[in-house]
Amino acid sequence: MRKAISIVGLLFVLVLSAGVCAASEAGIPNNGEPATIRISWWGGDARHEAIIKALDAYMARYPNITIRHEFGAFAGWMDNMVVQLAGRAEPDIMQVNYAWVHAFGSGTNVFLDLNTVSHILALDEWTPEMLQSMTTADGQLGAVPHGMTGRVIIYNRQMLADHGLTAFPATFDEWIEYGVKVAEGNTPLDQGNNKYAFFPLGPETLDIFLLTILTNSTGKGLEADGKMLHTIDEVEEMFNIFGRFIESNTIPSFEQHEPPFDATNPVWMQGRGGSAHEWVGNIFLSAGNFQENNLDGLGIALLPAVTPGGSQAILQRPSLGHAISKNSAHPEVAAHLLNFLYTDEEALLLIANQLGVPLSRTAAEIAEREGQIQGLQKEGLDLLLAYPGDMGPLFEDPNMRQPRYAIYDAFRSGAINARTAAERYVNEQQAALDAMR
Amino acid sequence: MSIRKKINAALRYAILIAVGFLLAYPLLWMIGSAFKHNIDIFGNLAILPPPGRGTLEYFPAAWQISHDHTMAFYYVNTLRFLIPRVIGTVLSCTLTAYAIARFSFPGKKIVFTLVIVTLLMPELAFRIPIFMLYRDLGLIDTFASLYIQEFFAVGSFFVFMMIQFMRTIPRELDEAACIDGCGPLRTLWHVLIPVLRPIIITVGLLTFMWGMNDFQGPLIFLNSPDKRVLSLALRGLLQDYDVTHYGQIFAAAFMGLIPTLAIFFTCSKYFVEGAITSGGKE
């Protein structure tokens, strides 16, 4: 059955792409006149290489187009892009996080409404629901989405085995029990020998971990129509769970957790962390630093269930998308290149799974046919798609996030208790929402 | 008495050497770590890698500091804004200091006060409107955004420093030139510049050094990868790679410091003199 659908889909795409070529002579971008296009993305080494190859293939086919590329790691990427946007010096095509589409959307959209280039960019590659996730409140399509992503646990196999476990804990209780065993002999300050069953690499990991607890235990998203959905009691419960992780030393205490707050932290690099909670798409960013790229030493699991018998908590959201600058001198060439990256077989084979699991039709077909998405990544995707657990784009908004970081720190360092933390949380999140209008 | 003197001298040397060691240790540790693997870096006091475990493997990787470019590329980029910045600073500050130190004119007091007031104001106070100005002029993401203003004597610290220095030069010098019928610019060029040489070199060197360390400016005004300067590339090293080798970072930092250190040690007397002049007598 599945195969049948695939074949029909594939045929459909072939017909469609033939149609596009015939319809507008769009096969040759910019009518053969020279043009230069800038494109930017974040990611890891493998993604950089794959995309550069695809861009080279494009330039080989359309020699009148020159492509200049810019890339880097995700850390600091938004900062860099926002500086470019503010200075009107942004590239023509930008890989974007879906939160940014909404943060810079609604009436003042800085990204081109992609509906205006639908004669070049085949928007029917996506289902209306997928496009909706990238559509701002005023109905503009800010970007096309690539796929879905979610946070999963990557765990240290050796540490698990050392404590007689065969599988990663499935509930928080088991996890904390494991954490207590691991933390035996830890000193109040990390003298280089401490071990932790869970090592949230940075504030972002901690934030998403806690939000996942909150949204999964209450079944509610962050906000609706600018109003916080969680009560102080519910948030207090989240802080109580956080507190159990701290007291049991399952995660490092505030003082034990020293900078740097990313995968270059010695605790993680030396294999003294039992697990981390990372995006499935960028898993190699943190895995690469684990004991100097000891990938075999790592396993992948879902976040344990908050309550015994409960479901394992998942956060999922559109992984990333691609937007075109509103200031682009060649929006149609940009759209043509985007269309190439999303629909051309040669490009899709070169990019393979380096952008994550694609959801657009042609890309998904090819990924399936070529077996690009296998094993845990495939399993993970199926699980992700089965969950509706989207918190909405605002959870990544810096104006919302910064106050949360501050409250987590204050609670973790013992400056405030769970009740005060919960009160501050609800008040300050509401204030941030109010400020956004 | 003589024994006491000797003890005192020994004590002073001991303090000086101890302080010197305290100052040098972080630097030496950093350089030593360029030859170490991660495992020998964390929690290890030793400057040198353990015997037999030293490695040179991080230097080639550090030289190839980003995916597309070697360190040479970022040196050149840094020079592309630093050389004009040095020239602009030296030219405009010399003219300004000359006018203030050697002429009396209505409004001079206001000018000098403004030099002092702007000296006291942090650069950040002007950054936002200048960012908008440069955006309207299309200067964002150009090297010019990092040196244009230096051609207009905004470096109040250097203007002040040069005024202090000029005040130590006997006025008879330019008066003699005056009698010979030299105009002000020719006086400046033929009479004062040769005397001002040390302070001009100091101003140039300090502009250069501070520019090498400038991180915030490039962070705000430059954003495309082919315009990155050394300080940004060094930070990129921390972020852009999947696997972090601290050895590579320290090797890159070490190579990044070599030009700075080399210039410093060959010209150290100008730095010392410069620091002394800025304190000046007044």
Added chain:
Amino acid sequence: MLKPGEHKRNKWLTPYLLLLPWIIGILLFRAYPIVMSFWYSLRDFHPIMGDRGFIGLNNYSWLLFRFPSFWRSVTATLRYVLIGTPMVLAAALFIAFILNFKLKGVNLFRTAYYVPSILGGNVAVSIVWIQLFSANGPVNQILSVIGLQPISWLRSETFAPFTLIFLSAWQFGSVMLIFLAALQNVSQSLYEAASIDGAGKWKQFVSITMPIITPVILFNTVNVLLRHFQEFNAAFLITNRGPNQATDFLNILIYEYAFVRFQFGIASAMTWLFLAAIGLLTLILFLSSKYWVHYSD
């Protein structure tokens, strides 16, 4: 001061022509920005989303009354400035005092001590600093040798600012050189008179030298004060503005609101409050200088 009649042959225009670059500079790059900055501070202005109009003093009142982080940042900044400045000055003065003795190799030390100053906020230095002050880093290892408990330098609100203060003190070289130059200018005859009276070196220093170099102390104080107000790299890279905002200095908060969030209105308002704080402190210093700074002529 020039005697009247000098440069008689030069037209009155000459100094103004020489000042032309400076005049353009101060108008375009100083006066205009500062006026615009005040204008932005009264508006809801975002360079990406656009100008959403005049909102009076709302940015200021929001900062002062509805944004607790601002006050935590003010506290952090003042703590750093008010503890760091005297520490750097004391270290610099003390070393200058020792170097002022006629010792062999003074020049070598003088040059070597200056090196950290030119490294400044180098990224690599920040990485080294994290290592030095980590829980099992060299500093704590030395403490344990002396028999003291290890300290959570980077994660304690009390101690984290000190890691940055030590970094600043590490760069005392340029300040020290200025002190040293001033000390070397103090006339020997003054000391000889005091030696006869039997005053010790340190007593001489306090009672004779200090008053003479007070103008230089003032100069250095203002300089170091400003440098501390403008600290950016270290707090950004070493303590990551934490823990609990203990090193979230105003300079960084302004940078964040200006060039990360691009809330130019709020950032400009913060800039003005920041300038007011700096202005106030410098004013206090200059006013108080009447009582403790001695000008010889």
